[in-house]
Amino acid sequence: MADRPRALLAMSPEFLPQLFPEPLMRRLDAVLDFDPALIARDYADPAAKAALGEAEVIVSSWGAPPLNDEALAAAPNLKAVLHAAGTVKWIISKAGWERGLAVSSSSGANALPVAEYTLASILMAGKGIFQLREDFRKARNFTLGYIHPQVGNFGRTIGIVGASKIGRRVVELLRPFDFTVLLADPFVEAAEAAALGAELVQLDELVARADVVSVHAPDLPETEHLINADRLAKMRDGTVVVNTARGRLVDTEALTVELLSGRLSAVIDVTEPEPLSAHSPLYDLPNVFLTPHVAGSHGNELSRMGLFMVEEAERYVAGEPLLHRVDPETLWRQA
Incomplete structure (x- = not known):
């Protein structure tokens, strides 16, 4: 040319x-x-x-x-x-x-693998895979035909924090599944959320209702520790926190307290600080699936x-x- x-x-x-x-x-x-x-x-x-x-x-x-x-x-x-x-x-x-x-x-291109990682995390967490893997590894045996009563993805409630490009793609990927999807975002109206396939709620309601809370908000001064001790305390026992956004959005110290208690579980791809201290208990907890900032494009x-x-x-x-x-x-x- x-x-x-x-x-x-x-x-x-x-x-x-x-x-x-x-x-x-x-x-x-x-x-x-x-x-x-x-x-x-x-x-x-x-x-x-x-x-x-x-x-x-x-x-x-x-x-x-x-x-x-x-x-x-x-x-x-x-x-x-x-x-x-x-x-x-x-x-x-x-x-x-x-x-x-x-x-x-190309932020839209980078959103795709992050959303795929998130979907995989939600589905695996719903099946109880992370804890069951630990149990299986320790026991080296299992009872064929035993039904695990606390797992399964049918009828779960998934909370999406932030209608970013990634958050919207996650909502889209969740459509074929039997989930109720909640969305918290101050810049989205109820009609827009419904068109995406989600119910618009306030963040405090989302964390109280969701089985999985997945964070997709931007890293801004206003969003630092968006998921803080108070909101973690509002989560029901067994809730799974997924963070593929930025570590600062979740209060690491408060989350660690909840994870150490065994009340919550987490899939964490980003942390504060990043990387975590080599002495952090999050590396070894069976209810934590920790990855080294790999959800984005690689x-x-x-x-x-x-x-x-x-x-x-x-x-x-x-x-x-x-x-x-x-x-x-x-x-x-x-x-």
Whole structure:
């Protein structure tokens, strides 16, 4: 394509082949004119600064330098940023939004594996798999035909905290199952929740009614310890807490007290601090399933994030609206 817009890659170099394996790189090269060997880590670098001065599009990801006032002043032709990662809060300055940059993000692609992890956790927790596994491992035997009376997913109540992209996808994935789904989110109306397939309730009601409480709210000053000691105390015995959002949303100390008592169980992919101290009891409790921040995109899932931005580049060049464009007006309350 002779009139391909000039572009610049900006990210940690090790992510490039994972996000854009050869077939995706060919598609990106078909619509954007860039040097694949030049990957900006610092816009003050002479080669990066020269390319920035000509760039109409930046294709960025983890490790990209922020587009601060100095970088924007050096980028007079810049019109779009296609971010093959999650949040753009740290990369686009106020001046960038004021310029009217078209900014797109792969946060929707990253939401998919997190929602899949959450669904698996909910179903496994409902079957009592985590405790039963521990029991089986210790006994090395079981009674064939014995019915475990306290397990099962029929008629469970699932509480979703936050109608984020991930939270909405989890609600969607729960539809085929025989669950009652509750949703707590101050920015959602009852009719919208019903259209999603959930009952809108206040958070205190959600934690009191749900068999599983799954956290999907953004990490904001207002959401620190959203699940605190009082709300944990409101949960019924046997409730399972699932956190794939951010560790700060759950009071780790208060949750640890409840888990040590055996009253609650948890599936935890994110913690505060992260990682936990090597002496934390959460590593060894049979009612805790602890994973090392793996719910989001890993391995071949990174190429889906690249695909989202390749498709956005194709839309941009075709003059079509960007499907995953970030709204600066609502960005503050997103993850």
